Amino acid sequence: MTYVLNRLLSVILTLFLITLVTFAVTNILPGDVAMMIMGTQSNPEALAGLRESLGLNDPLLVQYAHWVGGLLTGDWGNSLIFKKPILELLSQKIVASAVLVVMSMGIALALAIPLGVWAAVHRDKWQDTVSSSSALLGVSLPDFFWGIVMILVFARWLGWFPSSGFVDPSVDFLGTLQHAFLPALALGLGLMAHLTRMTRSTMTGILSQEFIRVARAKGLSERTVIWRYALANAIGPVITIAGLQIGYLFGSIIVMESLFGYTGMGWLTYQALLNRDLPLIQDTVFVIAGVVMLTNLAVDLLYVVIDPRIRLG
Template structure:
């Protein structure tokens, strides 16, 4: 329990620091929020009045306190380019991006764990070489390249999936899945490569330990030894790395969502940066950072359940 409380306090402190850095950086970016609202041809007196009403003339520490207070109470302001409440935009886009992240993570784990186990069991044989080469190929090529390949093969040539767009899961779940398949595959290929290498490395170390030799000496089948004993001890580090890779997914999702015109958090972040929508930039960056931190905290909770050494400690 102490371990989890310390991790929770660490997450809260980190989010506070992220909010301060995000607010500070966005306030030194070139551009005037008041001018972006009223236009470059607006009256100087009207601009000065708007700056005063928005509190832009207040000290930064006062503006930061007001911003944090608004975030706590749910008043995140309005987007300058979309002319809508930011909380409403974020609620829609988080659902869209969460679908991508869950599908890509599921695809990566389903493929990476068997490939890593297969390579470890057949260490230094052609199976190991084939698995390692596949992982190296996935790591070497960027996500947007896989996205282009998937669009050409599965959308343009075969016509199995749409090449762009987003469908609301609440309105048509299966259409939403069809729109999410290709971008989630593009995201998941690189992640699968990382997890395959991690699984192979961890399994190789576990298979050489004494308790595995004892299990084999007792006459247990190789399938039981590998999947029940070895993998059970190796899966903890793999899950930890998978949780840490959520940050990688949200870093890559901006490129992938823009490529597929998939209107999720990545697309929204790109649009806010492109149009210098300062309130929206602050909100999207903070939310992505919060999601990454909370996902890592969830992995820590799962790790406590999986590894009794941490729980007992």
């Protein structure tokens, strides 16, 4: 329990540092929110008035306190381009992206674990080569390329899945899954490579351990030995890598969601960046950082369940 509190404390500390960095960076950028709203050709007097009313003339510290205070009290400000409260926007989009992230990670794990185990069991044989080459193929091509391939094959030629768009899960959950599938598959192929390599190398190590020989000497079948005895030991490091990849994934969805017209966090971030929607950028970065850190905390906690040797305290 102290461990969890400890970790939560460090998450809060990190989030605080992130607010500092984000705030600093967005303030160093040329132009300010008033300029964004009124345009560069606007009347200087009107601009000055807007600045005053937005509080942009306040000392930076006051502006920062105002922003963080807003984050804490639920007043996340308004998006300049969508003319909507940011909190409302984000809470819609995060659901869409969560579906995509979970699905792509699920696909990546579902492919990587069997492939990695297969390679480890047949180490240094042709199966190993096939496994590592296919994993390498997945990572060596950028994921938007896979996105294009997916659209061509599954949407254009086969017509199995829609090529773009997003359906709200509260309206049609199946529709959400259908729309998320192709971008998730494209992302999953990119994620798969590291996970396959990780599964292979941990499984290789585990399979050479004495307890595997002991399990075989007990007469257990190879299936039990590999899929229960060995995999139960190898899964921890794989999940840790998967947790770290969540952060990377939030970068990848910016491209992928835009490519598929899938209106989630990634798409939102892209729009915000494109239109210099500074309040939206600040809040989005904050949310993504928070999600990534909480995921990694969850992975660490999951580790305790997987491996009894790890005690928290």
